[in-house]
Amino acid sequence: MLDSRLALQALAPTRHRLAWLACWATALALAFFAAGQARAQAPDPQDPPNVIIQKAANNVLERIRKDQELKSGSPEKINQAVDELILPYVDFEKTTRLAVGRYWRQATPEQRTALVKEFRNMLVRTYGGSVSTITPQARVDMRPFRAEPGATDVVVRTTVSDGQRDPIPVDYRLEKSAQGWKIYDLNVLGVWFIQNYRDQFASIGSQGGVDAIIKALQTNNQKMNTPPTR
Numbered sequence: 001m002l003d004s005r006l007a008l009q010a011l012a013p014t015r016h017r018l019a020w021l022a023c024w025a026t027a028l029a030l031a032f033f034a035a036g037q038a039r040a041q042a043p044d045p046q047d048p049p050n051v052i053i054q055k056a057a058n059n060v061l062e063r064i065r066k067d068q069e070l071k072s073g074s075p076e077k078i079n080q081a082v083d084e085l086i087l088p089y090v091d092f093e094k095t096t097r098l099a100v101g102r103y104w105r106q107a108t109p110e111q112r113t114a115l116v117k118e119f120r121n122m123l124v125r126t127y128g129g130s131v132s133t134i135t136p137q138a139r140v141d142m143r144p145f146r147a148e149p150g151a152t153d154v155v156v157r158t159t160v161s162d163g164q165r166d167p168i169p170v171d172y173r174l175e176k177s178a179q180g181w182k183i184y185d186l187n188v189l190g191v192w193f194i195q196n197y198r199d200q201f202a203s204i205g206s207q208g209g210v211d212a213i214i215k216a217l218q219t220n221n222q223k224m225n226t227p228p229t230r
Contacts, residue, residue, distance in 0.1 A: 094184045143158060
């Protein structure tokens, strides 16, 4: 069985400079919480993918500036937002499946449920707290969007600036399903989110299989005192 200390080390972000930027995965998703307060501006999954991201970005920045509780990165508030208003727009099971890689195919239904739950909790806790680092000067600029007619898997490119650093490219990969467009991957500074975690999960899984990955996630979440998923 993989030593828990090694598991925690393996699950740590591999590039420290991703710390403040990775929170945008959560922060942009939290735009749907803001949209819940103003339904007329809520992203529609049937909108073009670039419109979904643009609406989300505009809403989250406005909401974070006004809502101090949300800006504080409260895990309970973030959990509520994810449960009620994010999951309909994000294919989190696909994100988990691709990140876990071949171990997903080996997992039982119960193990898959545990993987999604624990991975989601870890990400909310790890990156949600970084919402408090977003400055009033923060902005998201959309880059030109191009997609082939009939495309069902696209990348929406943006740049993020916090008023203190040079703009950083942040890209979103979306897939069109029967329910509309859903986000499932994120690229920051040339590092795709799924690939980053796939490499780490592969290292853990090679020493203990699916159960080792679940255990590493659980141990990490307990260390961070992650509130349980409702």
